[in-house]
Amino acid sequence: MTAPQAHSNEPTNDHDVTVGYSLSINGGTHPVQDAWIGESLLYVLRERLGLPGAKNACEQGECGSCSVVLDGTLVCSCLVLAADAVGSEIATIEGLSADGGLTDVQQAFLDAGAVQCGFCTTGLVMSVHDMLDTTPAPTDLERREAISGNLCRCTGYGRIFEAIDLVVTRRSGSPAGAS
Secondary structure, X not given: OOOOEEOOOOOOOHHHOEEEEEEEEXXXXXXXXXXXXXXXXXXXXHHHOOOOOOOOOOOOOOOOOXXXXXXXXXXXHHHOEHHHXXXXXXXXXXXXXXXXXXXXXXXXXXXXXXXXXXXXXXXXXXXXXXXXXXXXXXXXXXXXXXXXXXXXXXXXXXXXXXXXXXXXXXXXXXXXXXX
């Protein structure tokens, strides 16, 4: 991965500067050509690279719909400049399952009815995966903190917590309802 290189000889303003760079996403290298240096990671993922899983809603880092993992840290991709992500490892919802099937978290969201309109779902799934990767048996407070950056207007969060409980139970091998 190379650092962004400006292609314009004498730009008249920052909007005239375009760059080319590569991003490491879901284990692969993705070239980005002729991009404006100020494009967000969210914009580049969706519009330039065709990875629509991160959703564009508030563009202020308030809703969590655009959550991705950047070098092991859950971030709002709308707040990260894509050019600043050069040399970093990026994980999106599209890369959670190696075989393209559903992950256990995604299946639990379906089983618990935690998917309503679906707009917040990818950000919530990314947040739950991130939490469970480091905390396999989270407390109620840890669960609430993990999804606190995600806004959902449809579910009331109860079914989302049910989905988290399902994953924790299934991963621990306990019988259903024994968590």
